[in-house]
Amino acid sequence: MSASQPPRSPRSPELPDAPSPHVTGTGTPTLLVKIFGKDRPGITAGLFDTLAAFSVDVVDIEQVVTRGRIVLCALVTDPAAGGATEGNLRSTVHSWAESLKLQAEIISGIGDNRPRGDGRSHVTVLGNPLTAESTAAIAARITSTGGNIDRIFRLAKYPVTAVEFAVSGTATEELRTALAPEAAGIGVDIAVMSAGLSRRAQRLVVMDVDSTLIQDEVIELFAAHAGCEEKVADVTERAMRGELDFEQSLHARVALLAGLDASVVDKVRAEVRLTPGARTLIRTLKRLGYQVGVVSGGFTQVTDDLQERLGLDFASANTLEIIDGRLTGRVVGDVVDRAGKARLLRSFAEQAGVPLAQTVAIGDGANDLDMLNTAGLGVAFNAKPVVRQAAHTAVNVPFLDTVLYLLGITREEVEAADGLVD
Helix, strand or coil: CCCCCCCCCCCCCCCCCCCCCCCCCCCCEEEEEEEEEECCCCHHHHHHHHHHCCCCCEEEEEEEEECCEEEEEEEEECHHHHCCCHHHHHHHHHHHHHHCCCEEEEEEEECCCCCCCCCEEEEEEEECCCCHHHHHHHHHHHHHCCCEEEEEEEEECCCCEEEEEEEECCCHHHHHHHHHHHHHHHCCEEEEEECCCCCCCCCEEEECCECCCECCCHHHHHHHHHCCHHHHHHHHHHHHCCCCCHHHHHHHHHHCCCCCECCHHHHHHHHCCECCCHHHHHHHHHHCCCEEEEEEEEEHHHHHHHHHHHCCCEEEEEEEEEECCEEEEEEECCCCCHHHHHHHHHHHHHHHCCCHHHEEEEECCHHHHHHHHHCCEEEEECCCHHHHHHCCEEECCCCHHHHHHHCCCCHHHHHHHHCCCC
16 A cells, blocks of 8 residues: 555445445545544544544544554545635644654545456465565465455464455456465465455355364274274275275275164264364354355264254265164165265255355365366365365365355454354
């Protein structure tokens, strides 16, 4: 932001930049009033009380507080329209600022901010840490696409640093394509979303279970009780990398569980470990009005329990067949595979009354790819390379609640909605 250009204020992405009858024209004289110094209560009210004496109109406002230091900018009309002089306004504002040990700068100019270009996007960056070098690289890449950074603000400082760039002047897909390799090269996670999608509308979030919502692969927990964990884990890994057909691999692995006593189900449920941040993610989404579901290539014997414990709106998975108190080594009904997960996402969205463009899918394996690409935003969470490359964005930190920042939800909103985080 240059000294001669006032900061941009946030506007609804659905509204055009056409001036209303109350907006200052491009040829009208304006003053940019900048106040900076140690923050304390009453500074904003005090500045505008001071300006009120000159009957100016407020064209734009922006305020930022960083480490206890405030930067407050007000773009106002020329006081001459109200019969006052610019010199009197300058003198009065400087005297008021000095009385509070603040600094003031007043810059004369013409009109409002320049109109933003077509193509508007939210670029969310997650870093652990977020370095100056990586921030410079991201900004340079945005510029190279013809984009302009209109605004930057912090979403969170813990457990990762999350910042959002409001960018205009370039298409979302072009920006996403340009930034994806940059993210991989500098070790940050970047999500690019169209600013045309409402980020506070009712939305649906659907996630995979194994190695996403939970830290475990459920079939491996069952296999440990059957004494064949190593063999099952190897097949699972190959299936998640996309080297094996999922349905065939599922039947082969489940067959190894034949003869297990049904009491093992309760033991496996007790062994399941939620991913760090999972409870925070779900509680926050629910309290903000989102609907949340899971789809799994695992088993309803576990997902039904998770649905009840976490208050999920939707859940679907495969079902282990149990006859006479023992696992038969077979599954009942249609297999929830790669294509099945995408179908279930569509079904959940229809039931929830949410357009697909307003859905978010989260997963880690190759069998999640159709679901990730069907959703409005597909998030690869600590995923296999083939999934990271194909998804809209990737998160490579072990905290599931970082997905909230991709939705424009700040840490302060998380704490206010959740009360207690994981």
